[in-house]
Amino acid sequence: MLVLTALAYLVMPLVDRLTVQWFVKDLNLRATLVANTIDEPLYGLVAANDTPGIRRFFARIAQDERVFAMGLCGTPQGTPVATASLPGEINCANLNSFSDPTGRVLTEAQGPLLVSVRPIAPFGDTVGRIVLVQDMSFVERRSAQTKQYLFYFFVALGVVVSLITVAVAQLSWRGWVHGIQALMRGEGLLRPAHLSDEGELQPIADDLRTLIRDIEAEHRLRDEEQLAWTPETLRGILDRELRGQDVMVVSNREPYIHVRQADSIVIQRPASGLVTAVEPIMRACSGIWIAHGSGSADREVVDRNDRIQVPVEDPSYRLRRVWLTQEEEQGYYYGFANEGLWPLCHIAHVRPTFRTSDWIQYERVNRKFADAIVQEAKSPDPIVLVQDYHLALVPRMVRERLPAATIIAFWHIPWPNPEAFAICPWRQELLDGLLGSSILGFHTQFHCNNFVDTVDRQLEAMVDRETFSVSFNGQTTVIKRYPISVEWPPNKSLVAIPVEECRARVRERHALPSDHAIGLGVDRLDYTKGLEERFNAVERLLELHPQWIGKFTFIQIAAPSRASIEQYHDYEQRVRALAARINERFARSKYPAIILEAKHHEPESVYEYYRGTDLCFVSSLHDGMNLVAKEFVASREDERGVLILSQFTGAARELPEALIVNPYDADQCAAAINVALAMPLRTQRTRMRLMRGLISEFNVYRWAGRMLLDAATMRRRGRILGRPMQASRWVSAADDAGPEAPAHPTAHVQSESFR
Ligand code: F6P
Secondary structure, eight states: OHHHHHHHHHHHHHHHHHHHHHHHHHHHHHHHHHHHHHHHHHHHHHHTTOHHHHHHHHHHHTTSTTEEEEEEESSSSSOOEEOTTSOTTOOGGGGGGGOOTTOEEEEETTEEEEEEEEEEOTTSOOOEEEEEEEEOHHHHHHHHHHHHHHHHHHHHHHHHHHHHHHHHHHHHHHHHHHHHHHHHHTOOTTOOTTTSOHHHHHHHHHHHHHHHHHHHHHHHHHHHHOOOOSHHHHHHIIIIISTTOOEEEEOSSOSOEEEEETTEEEEEOOOOHHHHHHHHHHHHHOOEEEEEOOSTTHHHHSOTTSEEEESTTSOOEEEEEEOOOHHHIIIIIIIIIIIIIHHHHHOSSOOOOOOHHHHHHHHHHHHHHHHHHHHHOSSSSOEEEEESGGGTTHHHHHHHHOTTOEEEEEOOSOOOOHHHHTTOTTHHHHHHHHTTSSEEEESSHHHHHHHHHHHHHHSSOEEETTTTEEEETTEEEEEEEOOOOOOSSOOGGGSOSOHHHHHHHHHHHTTOOTTOEEEEEEEESOGGGOHHHHHHHHHHHHHHOGGGTTTEEEEEEEEOOSTTSHHHHHHHHHHHHHHHHHHHHTTTSSSOSEEEEOSOOOHHHHHHHHHHSSEEEEOOSSBSOOHHHHHHHHHOTTOOOEEEEETTBGGGGTOTTSEEEOTTOHHHHHHHHHHHHHOOHHHHHHHHHHHHHHHHHSOHHHHHHHHHHHHHHHHHHHHHHTSSOOHHHHHHGGGGOOSSOOSSTTTOOOGGGGO
């Protein structure tokens, strides 16, 4: 519209000038025509010297609306014989100044007049010159009319152009939204080039196929054995398959932390995926959990063997605490585990740091945990579940002292490719430590493959890709995928408050209106979680879709974590600064764009947020599984809410009904938030139902149950062969083809074939 207005402004004077020129030309032609027509009768009147007759003749002609006056000059000096209306400044003496053939314009009070002078010479003799004065005010009127028409024309043109623009924008917007929807469905429509790369999505596709095969096999199994994955199933496996053996879990993080606050002791439950998954298993199976006693009041509540029955309100299993000196914790936990292995395995653009002093502490603390396991073992062949990257050396250390133990190690974080892992100076020691296990589990087949490739590259070991096992130092380890999950159904205390009340409470707590849209993030303050990328996506959303300014707020719950490590400290500062900057930018709105709650929240509070918000955004740059995604889905029995999930999480391989995004692509993430906010309830329900169906079947009892079943099969096979356990024999028997197809073309061994 602005361009058109400017154009009209420039064009108007030009049109004006041209119109006047055309009319003057026409009037001059008219003057010539009049002169040629009247010269003969006028000649007669002049010859007869009939001055009154000439005046009457002229008066008749001047009756024409456009002819203003007429006059005749017989001699150059004489007085013109003219109509009374002839302007006073025209006389016979100055006639030459009007004799230009294009005429001359006089501006009078009544308007512009065109004065034309023509000779009268009908028979060759000039008898005088006539003056024809024509009224030009009609030119002004027509010019004004033309301007008016032009104005209407430009307005109409503007409207048409705007309508076309809106129509084109509307069409391309629809195409774009369809594109995003297709992208979410994984159809590749309008997919960014880097996402349409089949190679990149191949691992997800493979894992999905595996998952479908697992579900089918599971259904067959259920039909045959009526098996459902519940705490009772687990207890049944322990009683029937493992002769009532106790389960020993060992991890760095403890499930209950006793903290001194003034005169009282409070119990905290840590923000940890590991604890979320293993705690319900321990409640179901009893047994003992060995972990680092990290709470300030932990020592005050244990017995003389450093044990305590937990949960305190309903004791179900024993927690055995291992004490570490400050130096040990610094070198083993903060140093080697979290400055070395964590960035090494996550490949999230933070350089791993390896120090010999940290490695020495790591070895020493792993030895402490192994000692505790040996002390706590009630038999020479216990079942030990070793958790995570903090304790990679424990399986070998226990194997050396309890050769008949069934050791299942589970690696909760990604396993990188062999090139990335090779930079660790103690790579062979770590691999050797892990290969002390009977079974080594990962969340995804992709990580299993990476581990086997790493062993192949680093050790003189026998790698059998047919059975997916590794033989090293006289010990065979089966490498297998066990996707971790959450308790199902969720603990009653976590979902006791109705969803509507949770919605109201969350909005009230943050002084937001009842219809305010809320997005949620729940993470530890860790650089692998992509909090900056998430906030950038929120900012982009508000840029691209300003209708959400003041109508949408993103609440980020961020539990402080490993804060004494410099990268974590810097990360927290950056995250806080970014949230503040974005809020500043949109400060014109009454409600903040981002609310950052950087403090510890107990599970009840986290579930209130899960249930009270409209979408949950998990944007990890790399994550083994990510249980926040599964917890959010498990918490929504109302089948509402949308999950936006990073493609770089293990969970994305199981939950394709989430909006799967690349967290590095702010535009795509912003589009996903917008799609989530506008998603019809019916679509939300369909997606939620599918995800909830999957999690209900693939719950945490199945995760642990499958490992225990595999352990039971191994032990049985070992007894038959008359030796503690030979995983190689166990796995080779899998050629009998169990009910499930292998997850990897040459990989999986399914325990059901031995049942
Ligand atoms: O993801 C690995 C992991 O050990 C998880 O199991 C857990 O969520 C997280 O790290 C906890 O970290 P930390 O024990 O260092 O607080």
